[in-house]
Amino acid sequence: MLRFVVRRLLVAALTLVVISLVTFGLFFAVPSSPAKVMCGKNCTAEDIAQVERRLGIDQPLPRQYADFVHGVFAGRTYGEGDFRQDCPAPCLGYSFRNNQPVTEIVAQRAPVTFSIVLGGAVLWLGLGVSLGMVSALRRGTAFDRAAIGVTLAGASMQVYFFGLILLYLLVYSTGLLPFPSYTPLTESPLRWAAGLLLPWMTLGFLNSALYARLSRAQMLETLSEDFVRTARAKGLPARKVHTRHALRAAITPIVTIAGLDIGTSLGGTFITETIFGLQGLGKATVEAVQFLNLPVVMATVLLAAVFIVVANIVVDVLYAVIDPRVRLS
Amino acid sequence: MSELSHPPAAPGPDIEAVPGPAGRPAEFVGRSPGQLAWLRLKRDRTARASAVTLAVAALVALGAPLLGRLTGIDPTDKFADRLNDFGMPIGYAGGISADHWLGLEPGSGRDILMQLVYGLRTSLFIAFTSALVATGIGVAVGVLAGWARGWLDSAVNWLIDLTLAFPFLIFALAVIPILQDRFYSDREAPSPAFRVALIVATFGLFSWTYTARLVRGQVISLREREFVDAARAAGAGTAHILLRQLLPNIWAPILVTVSLMVPQFIAIEAALAFVNIGVTEPTPDLGRMIFNSIGYVASDPWYTLFPGLTVFLLVLAFNLLGDALRDSLDPRSTR
Numbered sequence: 001m002l003r004f005v006v007r008r009l010l011v012a013a014l015t016l017v018v019i020s021l022v023t024f025g026l027f028f029a030v031p032s033s034p035a036k037v038m039c040g041k042n043c044t045a046e047d048i049a050q051v052e053r054r055l056g057i058d059q060p061l062p063r064q065y066a067d068f069v070h071g072v073f074a075g076r077t078y079g080e081g082d083f084r085q086d087c088p089a090p091c092l093g094y095s096f097r098n099n100q101p102v103t104e105i106v107a108q109r110a111p112v113t114f115s116i117v118l119g120g121a122v123l124w125l126g127l128g129v130s131l132g133m134v135s136a137l138r139r140g141t142a143f144d145r146a147a148i149g150v151t152l153a154g155a156s157m158q159v160y161f162f163g164l165i166l167l168y169l170l171v172y173s174t175g176l177l178p179f180p181s182y183t184p185l186t187e188s189p190l191r192w193a194a195g196l197l198l199p200w201m202t203l204g205f206l207n208s209a210l211y212a213r214l215s216r217a218q219m220l221e222t223l224s225e226d227f228v229r230t231a232r233a234k235g236l237p238a239r240k241v242h243t244r245h246a247l248r249a250a251i252t253p254i255v256t257i258a259g260l261d262i263g264t265s266l267g268g269t270f271i272t273e274t275i276f277g278l279q280g281l282g283k284a285t286v287e288a289v290q291f292l293n294l295p296v297v298m299a300t301v302l303l304a305a306v307f308i309v310v311a312n313i314v315v316d317v318l319y320a321v322i323d324p325r326v327r328l329s
Numbered sequence: 330m331s332e333l334s335h336p337p338a339a340p341g342p343d344i345e346a347v348p349g350p351a352g353r354p355a356e357f358v359g360r361s362p363g364q365l366a367w368l369r370l371k372r373d374r375t376a377r378a379s380a381v382t383l384a385v386a387a388l389v390a391l392g393a394p395l396l397g398r399l400t401g402i403d404p405t406d407k408f409a410d411r412l413n414d415f416g417m418p419i420g421y422a423g424g425i426s427a428d429h430w431l432g433l434e435p436g437s438g439r440d441i442l443m444q445l446v447y448g449l450r451t452s453l454f455i456a457f458t459s460a461l462v463a464t465g466i467g468v469a470v471g472v473l474a475g476w477a478r479g480w481l482d483s484a485v486n487w488l489i490d491l492t493l494a495f496p497f498l499i500f501a502l503a504v505i506p507i508l509q510d511r512f513y514s515d516r517e518a519p520s521p522a523f524r525v526a527l528i529v530a531t532f533g534l535f536s537w538t539y540t541a542r543l544v545r546g547q548v549i550s551l552r553e554r555e556f557v558d559a560a561r562a563a564g565a566g567t568a569h570i571l572l573r574q575l576l577p578n579i580w581a582p583i584l585v586t587v588s589l590m591v592p593q594f595i596a597i598e599a600a601l602a603f604v605n606i607g608v609t610e611p612t613p614d615l616g617r618m619i620f621n622s623i624g625y626v627a628s629d630p631w632y633t634l635f636p637g638l639t640v641f642l643l644v645l646a647f648n649l650l651g652d653a654l655r656d657s658l659d660p661r662s663t664r
Contacts, residue, residue, distance in 0.1 A: 015490070015491055015494050018491060019491070019494060019495060023500075026504060026507065027503075027507060152645075152648075152649070153645060155648065156592070156641060156644040156645035156648045157641055157644075158596050158599065158600070158637070158640055158641065158644070159600075160599070160600065160603050160616070160619050160620075160637075161619060161633070161637030161638075161640065161641055164619070164622070164623065164626050164633045164637065165633075165637070167626055168626050168627070168630045168633070172626060172627040172630075264496060264498075267496045267499050270498075270499070270502070270604055271600055271603060271604070274603065274604055274620075274623075275623065282499075285499055285502060285503065286502065286604045286605075289502055289503055289506055289606065290506075290605065292506060292507065292510060294507075297503045297507075300499065300503075301496060301499055301500055301503050304496035304499045304500075305494060305495060305496055307496075308494050308495075308496055309494055312494070
């Protein structure tokens with residue numbers, strides 16, 4: 001177990017190094033002049049040179065990358081004298097446009113995205129798995145057929161359309177819900193939940209379609225397996241057979257996909273955030289991309305990759321916990 | 330010789346009993362797996378309905394200029410006289426009238442139907458080209474890895490893992506404007522073709538992994554079969570074995586992945602356009618239309634409804650057809 005985790009972590013670290021190299025190369029070697037891009041349209045050659053010096057872009061690329069890595073782990077200082085800007089670890093860069101260390105921007109935006117994704121994930125997993133399980137147990141009934149139809153349509157629906165439909169139906173025409181907004185959880189849990197209900201429903205309904213289809217198929221497969229028959233033959237109550245035996249075996253592939261989905265979404269649910277005007281990581285990326293605010297883009301892309309890699313590891317370990325048939329080696 | 334060039338994938342042509350006229354023994358008709366799949370697909374009502382939907386969409390997209398000629402409306406025409414002082418279309422349901430079947434865009438006053446028809450074109454073109462590029466890369470890499478084994482196989486596997494760890498959507502979002510900055514300065518407007526090529530390249534470069542894995546697995550299992558040995562014993566070269574012996578046996582799963590890739594690309598392309606990273610004005614685009622409609626959801630929901638419904642139906646039809654195709658090509662599926 002320990003060896004597995006260590007090896008897995010090493011591979012993950014290597015993957016992250018390569019991804020950071022690729023993104024770094026892309027964002028700082030490809031643009032004709034990163035400093036000019038970062039400074040904006042009304043900058044003189046002098047301003048640009050100053051930006052280059054202050055951000056260390058005048059150094060050769062390998063040196064820049066080394067500085068970046070050093071900043072992430074030990075912090076760094078930009079400029080000197082009057083322009084001195086301290087950027088404590090984990091320093092992801094300094095946004096010239098916002099006049100702010102990127103870490104601060106990320107720290108402001110991340111809670112919004114996390115709230116959207118985690119609340120949505122609870123809804124989509126709960127709704128999807130229970131719908132799939134019930135329709136598998138009632139295979140062929142009217143309920144099952146209706147569920148198949150709804151999930152088929154749901155799996156082809158897009159967030160940007162469905163979100164706007166909900167917005168129209170629940171906010172503009174009936175006023176049942178307030179327009180989405182973000183209030184920190186620590187400030188007022190009730191307002192936090194009320195403000196995010198609409199994005200949660202959007203993500204929850206749409207993603208649950210996929211999970212319902214998947215868990216239905218998985219459930220049907222495990223229900224026909226020998227160990228389920230044995231459990232029934234032993235005289236276990238149906239409820240116990242379905243949850244303890246069948247569902248536990250059926251849920252493993254669902255955990256994989258859920259883990260990856262959540263990992264990917266944490267990097268930014270930019271469409272949901274754009275529709276509802278929520279200032280999360282995804283919106284930050286979209287805005288930064290529009291102005292070619294390279295340090296912010298670089299940081300958010302890297303962060304998104306970190307979430308995916310971490311989610312992969314978590315899923316691998318969860319596998320062994322959930323499914324007794326899986327042995328890590 | 331013809332036996333050699335097209336070895337059967339399944340145990341052999343299935344034989345189906347056709348009940349003959351009364352009194353005579355039943356006739357037996359031999360059918361190849363491909364014919365059987367086609368029969369199953371034709372019998373599937375959902376598949377037929379979605380195929381018709383898609384054919385209509387493709388025809389409309391291809392005939393967009395013709396439609397424009399017939400109605401006398403260009404997608405860029407602005408009908409400002411049909412908007413009121415607030416820029417909202419005059420009339421019911423977003424200004425639906427005999428001239429403008431789906432109404433007008435609030436603000437700009439362009440004809441929504443024409444925008445949709447031309448947007449369909451953008452959408453389908455990008456999705457199909459990207460699917461072709463991604464499949465081409467995937468098949469090439471998969472065959473290479475499966476055939477070569479050894480270090481090359483491990484290297485390809487690692488490359489696939491790496492690509493999968495890339496946050497594709499966020500990366501696409503970031504990479505497209507940066508590459509554009511490389512080739513065009515602020516003052517020049519990039520040509521629409523450049524933007525489209527950039528999108529197709531990004532999609533292709535990040536979506537080949539699934540196909541590559543699939544093809545690699547198939548090649549590994551097929552390469553040990555007798556017909557490959559037989560071909561090699563008959564003196565066939567590697568190229569002949571790969572192209573004429575192996576590829577004909579794996580086209581079915583590849584076809585299924587292509588058909589399921591296209592709707593994904595349609596949705597992602599619209600998503601990128603939705604955050605202003607897709608094709609740029611004045612090229613009509615479904616995703617951008619939906620984005621533009623956000624501000625009018627309360628006052629003119631029809632503007633959101635038409636492009637949203639178009640993308641939804643397109644993706645749904647492709648998904649249904651892809652599912653049906655998979656079921657019909659899978660000999661194990663029982664329907």
